[in-house]
Every structure is written in structure tokens, then in C-alpha cells.
Amino acid sequence: MKIKKVSVVDQVSEALKDNILNHTWEPGDKLPSEGDLADTFGVNRLSVRMALQKLNTLGLLETRVGDGTYVRKFSMAPYMNEIADIYMDEKHLNDVRELRNLLEGEAMRIAVSSSTEEEREELRQCYEQYEEKRSQLKEDVDNERLMDELAEADFEFHHQVIRMSHNDLYIDIYLMTKKAIVSHIRELLESRIRKEILWEEKSGKREDEHMEIISGICNGDMEALKRARERMLKIQLIPALDE
Incomplete structure (x- = not known):
């Protein structure tokens, strides 16, 4: 069986998603800044930004220009x-x-x-x-x-x-x-x-x-x-x- 390599971006996005699913962050909560998240995960800010973009695309997060990133109430509708x-x-x-x-x-x-x-x-x-x-x-x-x-x-x-x-x-x-x-x-x-x-x-x-x-x-x-x-x-x- 081949070992799958998981990218840093995927690891960060999974960690962020886990915080949403286990209700560490609730809908409406504002996430820490990209810099703070980068320090928390020990990665660069670009990796954090790409992970945030991924979760934005999935509808789990909403990034507001000049304000920050917030947890969205997810819906499949x-x-x-x-x-x-x-x-x-x-x-x-x-x-x-x-x-x-x-x-x-x-x-x-x-x-x-x-x-x-x-x-x-x-x-x-x-x-x-x-x-x-x-x-x-x-x-x-x-x-x-x-x-x-x-x-x-x-x-x-x-x-x-x-x-x-x-x-x-x-x-x-x-x-x-x-x-x-x-x-x-x-x-x-x-x-x-x-x-x-x-x-x-x-x-x-x-x-x-x-x-x-x-x-x-x-x-x-x-x-x-x-x-x-x-x-x-x-x-x-x-x-x-x-x-």
C-alpha cells in the first residue's frame, strides 16, 4: 500500500475544519489572523491563506476584505x-x-x-x-x-x-x-x-x-x-x- 503524502495546505485546512466541526469555533465566530494561525500551526502565512481559501470554497468560512475570516453556518442548499x-x-x-x-x-x-x-x-x-x-x-x-x-x-x-x-x-x-x-x-x-x-x-x-x-x-x-x-x-x- 502506498503512503499518501498530505500537503501542508491540506493539513492546515483539516485542522481548521476540525475546529469548526468540534464547535471550538461556532458560526459567526471570527478566526484568528493569518499570522496568528501561521504561528499556531508552525507554517507560513501563504499555506494558511490557501487553506482558508479552500474552506471558503466549501462554504465553511467567509473572508471579508479588511475585516477577517468568519465561520459560516453551513448549508448544502x-x-x-x-x-x-x-x-x-x-x-x-x-x-x-x-x-x-x-x-x-x-x-x-x-x-x-x-x-x-x-x-x-x-x-x-x-x-x-x-x-x-x-x-x-x-x-x-x-x-x-x-x-x-x-x-x-x-x-x-x-x-x-x-x-x-x-x-x-x-x-x-x-x-x-x-x-x-x-x-x-x-x-x-x-x-x-x-x-x-x-x-x-x-x-x-x-x-x-x-x-x-x-x-x-x-x-x-x-x-x-x-x-x-x-x-x-x-x-x-x-x-x-x-x-
Whole structure:
């Protein structure tokens, strides 16, 4: 087996990355100067500068001219948005629906016990914004711009549920696939919004999964959350996954 030679720059970048991953430096923290880092690692400043550039490229650090280098809160979302079109065909949209079922379902369950009253109020505000867009669309149901805005508002509602889980990986995955999720939401809206509006006008009634989700999270009603998820995503839940 050949012994791999690791460059000084790679060694410094790994040491810097370790300090970020083990929370020696938190997001927002300012790193020591290049000179101080060079003294700490026993290397020249050029090696430190190249290591910092490498971590800047990865999105772990942000160097501000005339100010210094800061730790960034890392997210995969900007990278994944570049390849999101892969998930836009019919086959992959079904994959997106299954992903939403898993992520949103688990986030709802966690949010019951982990969300704060402030976060729940933010969820109610997301719902109000959704309702405002929906009311506008009811007056002009063929308006493509309003349909796009409603899909975005719907995404923000569910994104808030994901945030209420306090799971950074869930949040990152959800944002990574935002473009595909919004497309899936729009597809669902287009397939049923006209029928829903006609039903409301004739019956004076409305089944509102969003309010059921809010109520389910606030009251710890897991059955209500399952029902809302099933209707919203047009799925048949697998009992073993929800018991």
C-alpha cells in the first residue's frame, strides 16, 4: 500500500475544519489572523491563506476584505439547487412525495414536543399568508402567477414545520430539494384547487389540512397529523411507520 503524502495546505485546512466541526469555533465566530494561525500551526502565512481559501470554497468560512475570516453556518442548499432539475420529472416527483411524507411526518411528530410558542405563532403566520394567497386565487383561479405564489406560501408553511423539529439535517435536506418540493406542491394544487373551491361554494364547508396540522402540533394529536398528511400528500400511510 502506498503512503499518501498530505500537503501542508491540506493539513492546515483539516485542522481548521476540525475546529469548526468540534464547535471550538461556532458560526459567526471570527478566526484568528493569518499570522496568528501561521504561528499556531508552525507554517507560513501563504499555506494558511490557501487553506482558508479552500474552506471558503466549501462554504465553511467567509473572508471579508479588511475585516477577517468568519465561520459560516453551513448549508448544502445552494449546491443542491444547482442540480434540482434532476428531480423534476414525473418519476422523481413521486420520490419527492415520499421524501415529504417521511420528513414532514417526522418533523410534525418532533414539533409536538420540541417547538416553542414563538415557533407555533410563526406557523400560524405562515398559514395566514397561505390563506391570503388562496383567497386571491379563488378570485382568479387560472392566474399562473397567483398559483406560483400559493405554492411558495405552502412551501413556507411546511418549511416552518421542518424548522420546528430543530434538526439541522432535516432543514438542509428540505431546502436542498426546495425547487422539486415547490413543483410537487404546485402539481397537487393544480389537480385539486378548482374542485376544492367548487365544493366550498356548494357546501359551505372546507377541509383544511393546514389548520389540522397546527391544531395537531399544539394539542399533541398524532392521529390528526396523520390524517392531514395523508390527505395533503394523497398517500396511504403505512401503519408500521406511524404506530
